[in-house]
Amino acid sequence: MTNYFNDSPIETPEDDQYGMLPFAASLAKSIRNIQSPIGTTIALSGAWGSGKSSTVNLIRGELEKAKDSTLVISDFKCWWYRGEEALALAFLQNLNAILNDTLADKVKDLVPNLGRGLLQAGPVVGAAAAFTPIGAWAAVTGAGLSFAKRFFPEGATVEKTFLELAKILEEEDRRFLIIIDDIDRLSPDEALAIFRLVKSVGRLPNVMYLLVFDRELAEKAVKERYPSEGPHFLEKIVQASFELPPPLRTDLNHAILTSIEKICGAPDETQVKRILNVFHDVVAPYLTTPRHVARFQNAISVTWPAIADEISLADFIALETIRLYEPSLFHKIRSNRAGLCGSRDRNDRGDPRDDERFSLFLRDVDEKNHDTAKLALQRLFPRLEEMGYGPEWRSSWDAERRICIEAHFDTYFRLSLSSEALSMERISELIERADDCEFIQKTFLEAATMKRRTGTSMVPVLLDELNTHAKKIEKDKVEPLLGALFEIHDDIDLDIDKDRGMMGMGNTTLRYHWLIRRLTEGYTLDEKSRLYMSTIKQASLGWLVDFVHSAKDDYSEKKDRPQREEDCLTREDVIPGFVDRALNAIRVASNDGSLLHHQDLISILFMWRGFLDGDVGEIRAWTDPLMDDDDALVIFAKAFTGESWSQGIGMFGLGDNVATRTIRAQIDENVDVIDLAAFRSGLERLQKGGTLSEEKQAIVDVFLDAWQRRRDGQDELSE
DSSP states (O other): OOOTTOOOOOOSGGGOOSSOHHHHHHHHHHHHTOOSOBSEEEEEEOOTTSSHHHHHHHHHHHHHHTTOTTEEEEEOOGGGOOSHHHHHHHHHHHHHHHHHHHHGGGTTTHHHHHHHHHHHTOSOOOGGGTTSHHHHHHHHHOSOHHHHTTTSOOOSOHHHHHHHHHHHHHTOSOEEEEEEOOGGGSOHHHHHHHHHHHHTTTOOBTEEEEEEEOHHHHHHHHHHHOTTTTTHHHHTTOSEEEEOOOOOHHHHHHHHHHHHHHHHOOOOHHHHHHHHHHIIIIITTTOOSHHHHHHHHHHHHHHHHHHTTSSOHHHHHHHHHHHHHOHHHHHHHHTOHHHHSSOOOTTOOOOTTOOHHHHHHHTTSOGGGHHHHHHHHHHHOGGGSSSOOOHHHHHHHHHTTOTTSHHHHTHHHHSSOOTTOOOHHHHHHHHHTTTOHHHHHHHHHHHTTOBOTTSOBSHHHHHHHHHHTGGGSOGGGHHHHHHHHHHHHHHHOOGGGSOOSTTOOOOHHHHHHHHHHHHTTTOOHHHHHHHHHHHTTTOOHHHHHHHHHHHHHTTOTTOSSOOOGGGSSSOGGGHHHHHHHHHHHHHHHHHHTTTTTOTTHHHHHHHHHHHTTTOOHHHHHHHGGGGGOHHHHHHHHHHTEEEEEEOOOOTTSOOOSSOEEEEEEOOOTTOOSSOHHHHHHHHHHHHHHOOSOHHHHHHHHHHHHHHHHHHTTOTTOOO
């Protein structure tokens, strides 16, 4: 199995993903066919991350496979050493080791003696001497005699030693290949020292060098140190130079996509098209070398497991690419959730030539990458596109858990689920066990006790996810699911979950309505009528009354436009039966006292009147006696107290950044479900009596104040 945490070069042809083997085999064949070399130097050049070290391993493998006993291969790990003097000594030690291992007594102390003599030469050369053995060595090493003595014993003169060593090597039928890779890791001065060593001391019979480096970086170093030499410096050292062929785009793409599938798993077929669109527009333009691919593989190996299956794979690979190669853009995205999530309205397309929407994000992006960055932003955030999208699109994006949906945005940056999102494991369990009434009710009742950072419970999250994934719920599981939810509606319809302010998206009851309409898409009106007649049998009062009111309202003559039958909740002829059930439930609740304490008391009163076609006699028979009950008066005062939100749009100046909350009395002189005069006089009596607790006194005071403002026409006075 591939180890994506290992950025090491490949070792065998089986690991060659980019088709480098033919090139490596050809170069290996050329090396084998070089006869009687004298310090012959071959250069293999390529940009950072292009796969030079991997190709070197393939070349070595091809040479070893040939089993040529006359070719001895050695590696000089130049990047292990720091400083020109240390490199020079290490170079000679490596040469000494390879010759001693092969020629033994023939060379004995020749290389150590050569090193001692060269070090004694001292820094006495100039540019003209740079290409003589002694001059080059002195220029490289400086005054290193005391250091050299620890490595090499004293011996003969440099000239005599060098000639003796050359004669021995010339008579050999063996050739020596010294591979010097990773020259790019050295400082410019250290890299130049390697080149000089190869040209001078290393220019020996039957010795060859394979130098591996980035030619552009090498020429830059030469230009800085030897302006007059230019490219001629390397030409005097290198006899044959080969540029590493770039990998085919096809091979790079295959390597990236293969690693994505291995690490992240095979994507759903419905997502493949978008994944490939994002891949070609965002990922591929940045991943142009094997090193880029390896870095990307390493990154997603760490980040994916933490959020696997909780986000869109297409968005994940795009964002990881941006994080690695456009970090400034990544940080801009992370800090601009509100401006990126959601979508434009269909009617707000704007000027397609206006690129101002991208300016914030492109500020620190290299200009040559602007087009790719713009395309990436639009692929991730439809709000930045030139077209508008309707609610059905946002629902689809939510189901895919895309970054453009605010509930999923944070997950992409925290490497953990957002507090507004559920794991796919939990969602899958909800879908699978939708017909398990006990499980559904337990799950939602527990969700009502769980608080999010926003102060709301997890109930809206569960309902929104069920709504998003409604099409995945099997038809035979819909009835038990709705029956379970209808029964506990009032227990999970929490005040803290009512969206407030201008950006409010609804409450639990409204989410129930969204859910039942999504679950019954494709149902005939007969099927829906039978389904709801069955599921409301055990429905809690608040939901039963609201549902029946909505079903009845579908056929109201007051509708602004004709109502299509398929959009109705039930058949019209079954409405009386639903109304009877709702009236019976209300009457039971009014008799046992639970209606007075119901959180939807006022709305139930008005819907009660609607079920009776406007006749309030039955309702007043229940409410009138309560006007003499102090506790009931306070309950009604609280129930009739509401709030509204307003926000200035800046027609005559700067607009408001936030909405303003206003306390309102949700009552006027047309209210007939209670005796208004008795209600007001009863509250005024309590206000003056001084017998109420501090909490109840505040309820009465606030309501009477709001009621008075409403009567005075000052209902918009802010809190």
